[in-house]
Amino acid sequence: MLNINFHEHKWALFYCAISTCGALCYGYDQIYYTGIQGMTPFIDVYGTKNSSGTAALTTSFLSLTASIIYVGELLGALLAAPINDHLGRKAVFLCASLCIIAGAVVQVADNGSEGLIILGRILIGLGIGQFTVTCVLYIGEIAPKAIRGPALMTFQLMQSCSQLVGSGVTQGTESLKSTAAFRIPMGLLALLPLLMMASLPFLPESPVWLMRKGRIEQAERSLQKIHKSTKNYEATMDIHILEEEVAKEKEAEATSTWVSLIRDPIERRKLIFACGAMIAQQINGIQFFYSYGVVFAQSIGISQPFTISLITNVLQVVAVAVSVALGNKVPRRINLLVTTVMMFFAFIIIGGFGTRKELTTGFSTAIVVFSYIVIVAFNFGLGPLAFAMASECSAGRNRNKIMSCAIVSFFLTVWVIAFTSPYLYYSANLGPMLGFVYAGSTCITLLYVWFCVGETTGRSNLEIEILFQEKVPVRQWKTHTFAVPITSVCEDEAKIAMESGLTEVEHC
Template structure:
């Protein structure tokens, strides 16, 4: 199982590298010289409208990709849609590589964003459908681990190219996305199709073979197959079609599940992610030397990797809810501190802002991202999992789009010019989000799909999922 799941981890790597390149490449001097403008006093900068468009429209394209792929997944399956979208990513990277204008670069970023959004929706759905309940949280978290590893590597690559003032510096950074997509094209034809998809299509013999490939032929295949078929048929009972549509995600008990997924997946962006992902450019404006901004960023991602690995124990022993709630709590405290440092003069204050921003990135990866994606994979029914994961990707991308468009106007010198005071804005939002999350985010640690179904069908409060576990287990038996 873990061997096959590692194929999905490659998508996490693609998603992570694309995200870091979008934010970090605009801090490269070669990029600014090629696509920027110059003030009357000779200062080179990137216009706020274009920094907003490059980040925001990429997020919008990811939303469109995540939404559209939900239909394709249920019609064509998981693995072949993965191959097709990986090939589409190759095209998007090519457009970025040859772009000689801001508009052409925007088109390339949107094409690749469309593919990346689709790929991540497929990967999270497929990985959750081949995972056992015991490993589901760790496998979803491993997607984030690979994402973070690639973000650190991407930042290191840009750091190595930072002194090169020629256009080939940022073009090389873009081109590295080609081999990542190529590996997906080569690997995914050989992985087993999702047994959930095959059962929903009535291809039971193929589903049984898929389960045998995933778990091993001697690992209670008949029992696993019978249990999965029973679960899916129970979920599908009373519905005309096995695979529900997007509207079904907003009906009956699925409405609460879907709204919970949207809320959970939006947390990172609501609590300041777009300020943090643009931290290199932000810190350059604040006066920190280029090489130091990258060095601190690389250190922050290294810390993220260590924390994600450590979170595997926390996810399974202490649960998802507590870890997730610590995200907005810590974010609120540190973002208010960052805002306050605007009024402190000297290079020490800038260094303090840099350190806190990277600590927030690391903590956000563990809480909002690692625990968050584990929760979204566990809250949906088998019947609507592909659609729900698509909605999660779409929601994340739309919220990311909105905040990434607004954020440069908050801190940039040619707009509101708040600088570090932007931390006050996001600190306030994090406080509000924490209050709401306390009532909305459930604890799904150790619960089977049937037990989670029972919780929602019986309208159990999100805060009581663990206290009602025995009743759910008895009802699902």
């Protein structure tokens, strides 16, 4: 029914799930830090006392500590590229784990120093940035094309699950009167990279990277491990395809440059599509609910902000899980157009409620309900699909470069939203009228979906590359037929035939 044989690919899915530890760290950090911002012990330690003697976190503290992690993530995304090239995917996973553990230790050991909190969050960001780039690359390289889309979407699913856990942890500790209320959630972050480090000896290295390094036997063992649940699997054909791909990549290395991303119209289109997916995912302001959800709920008079946060994350997990399960069934363009329009109108309504001078309990509850609509729509559509679209559009000789640019675009956009939100909400005195701002930015997302999103479900990486080469409009990607039929067995032969102007592929 869902066009996927999960049992046949269970080991590939299992390894993809392990590699999403970065998503777990990213999601957990977002929500636990959102929660501790509303805890009295945290406010007493890091807040500033006002004229009445009551401590409160300053707008600058909220903005800087919540957003600085994205600076670290941006740097981590850039750092991942050379490590990936020279040492492999597992080396990046190890380096990222060590950075996050170091950051968690610094935060737990701190006792009121804003500088150390910032250092800890930068270290955590370095790890998450490395994880994010490499996880998406790794999944794209080990997942068979039958499950590639849903496998890439599991990044958002795992992120959502860890956000639910983080929300539950902060709700459980917020009643503690000591600093343990926020130190426990901080310390638990270190468990996730520790689990990743424990799993690394059992995780197969990317066969694509191994072939690039000339380690053919190791690449074959890696493929056997990935396809362990596939009956009568033989790695010979996959090894042959990888050899051909690596040979072609080496031939194209001279043209694989950063400048080509701008000068070559085909590569430029890939860059716009990949980076646009990550910008479109965040420009609509969804990050506001993740970075300041508890503080936002408190500001509109909600008496149980931690419960609201928990419900939000339950809805998120359900929405992402359904989206992943239907990943090969629901057309992407229709999905994204409908869910983005839902977000647009929900933001308009939230902004409209915010125009009232005083919010009654009924209006505050209505704001929360429409915030739930935003969360559900995002997590059924752009949340899980943006990572899949960015990975699939990063096809061809500049794959690593385009993917790095996409992740950098993602973290840069997230940083802008997280940094500006407190100033717009408090200093500019917009309050819930901030919804009008994000309704406007959601129009950018809608334009991206209309002009840049095509159907790639069931398409191989080579087919996507040729769609770009032939400059096929995105609205025709689903129905487009190639002059030379391309199958998973004879992709390389078909490409050679097309380059030679042949109309048949005799070998296939």
